Amino acid sequence: MESHPGATADAAGLLTDDLILEIFARLPASSVHRFKCVSVLWRDLIADPTNRKKLPQELAGFIYFTTDDSGHHHHFASVSGGAPPFDPCLPYLQPDKYKDMTQVDACNGLLLYRHYNSKDDSHLVVCNPATGRCVELPPQPKPQPPELAKRYSCTTGLVFDPAVSSHFHVLHFDHAYLETYVTGVNIYSSRTGAWIHRNSGMTKKEVTLFFGSRCVFVGGVLYVMGNLNYIDDYVLLGVDMEGKAWKTITVPYGRGFGTIGSSQGCLHYAIAFPEDNKQISRIELWCLQDCDSKELVLKHTSRYSELMSMTGKKHSVVGIHPDCDTIFLLSRGCGDTLVAYDMRHKKVGCIFNLEKNSTKRFLAYVPLFSESLADAYGQ
Known part of the structure; x- marks a missing residue:
């Protein structure tokens, strides 16, 4: 017809x-x-x-920080080259109360920070810089029995999907004392305002998380990179926001250490692959096309020499664009820069000049203009 x-x-x-x-x-x-x-x-x-509250927003830029003798200094690299959409120092967080804050994670417009008080106790704070709202999380419960009090953790992730709920979760991974493998996860829910603990249940798979690895939430699962069973095989550890479903996904080449990110609704993995352990030969972008799958699929590959011919510098992958097949690479040397590289069309895009001695943690920030924290603690 x-x-x-x-x-x-x-x-x-x-x-x-x-x-x-x-x-x-x-x-x-x-x-x-x-x-x-x-x-x-x-x-x-x-x-x-x-x-703006109803429509999805584009990537605004990357949050990062530098460190010197006076503490942490927060910065923002704008993809448009304009002024940051918010003050990266977050002045509404009461500087006298929240001192020496570190950036932990970002998820769909919310930011997760950690700060320490005079007793060296750490506290977590979730913020929406677009609206100026923030929530300080209560301390995690001390484990019982007392002999378990020596558990420690170094990896924390933020879980938030405004299309599903205005509530957020924070997952704080537990490690066994004197061991490094994950034993479980502490989960905070803004709906209840309380923490709960879940054991990992992975009796035959001991996963050690890399220090400083960032978490990525996509498809209802929080992912983080780790090492499987004390060997050199790298894996992605995934857990749902209730801490009930756990899984591992082997990354390409086993010992390759790449960067994960959420892009176009799927988990992506970007890696600069050293073919002969002396010179990086190519860059690859992989994708977990099916959330139920445990296999990453290769999407794009580029010759590393072609990228260097465009920029004249060596790079390491630090980020993935949330809406397209563009990766972000950090170069050091004569001025730190962040380079956007389109894997599909093999083109270099924006180049951002960064502050000296920048951290390797770059958190992609997409503004969220809705009052996403209004329901925290039942408000």
């Missing part, structure tokens, strides 16, 4: 602004951004500040 040429336009005209916004809210940020070119109506709807 052939449709009349004007049928599509007539059907689109029946949609109200509210219905159009509801459709846009369910699309990737990159698609919404392109739709500004469709018509003046769509451009104005998307650009209207009152609609």
Whole structure:
């Protein structure tokens, strides 16, 4: 059955602004951004500040910090080259109370920080810098019986999906004392305002997490990189937000150490692969296309020499774009820089000049303008 040429336009005209916004809210940020070119109506709807709470936002940039004798200094690298969308020092966090804060994780517009008080006790704070709201988490319960009090942990992840709920979770991995493998996870829920503990249940798979590894939440699972059974095989450890379902995924090449990220709704893994342990020969981007799968699939590969010919510097992978097959690489030497590299088209994009002695932890930040923390503690 052939449709009349004007049928599509007539059907689109029946949609109200509210219905159009509801459709846009369910699309990737990159698609919404392109739709500004469709018509003046769509451009104005998307650009209207009152609609920002409903629509997905694009990557604004990366949060990172530097360290010197006076403590931590927070910075922001904007992908647009303009001013940061918020003060990276977060002045509303009461500097007298929250001193020497470190960036821990970011997830869908929320940021997770850790700070220490005068007793060297650490406290976790979740913030939405776009709205200026923050929540300090209560201390984690001390384990019982007392002999378990020597458990320690160094890996914490933030879990938040505004399309599902305004509530967030924080997962804090437990390690066995005098051992390094994961024994379980402490889980904080903003809905209950309390922590619970879950054992890992992995009796035959002991996973050691790498110090400083970042966590990535995608498809209802929090992922972090680790080492399996005290051997050189690297794996991704995944756990759901209730701490009940655990799984491991072997990464390509076993000993290759790459970067994970959430992109286009899937878990991605980017790696600069050393072919002969002397010179990095290529860069690869892998994807977990099915959340239930345990196998990463190769999407793109590039010759490392081609990237160096464009930039003249050596790089390490530190981030993945949330909406496209672009990775971000850190170069050091004559001025630290962050380079955007399009794996699909083999092109170098933005190059950001960074502060000297920058940390290797770069957290991708996508603004969230809704009052996502309004329901914390039942408010």
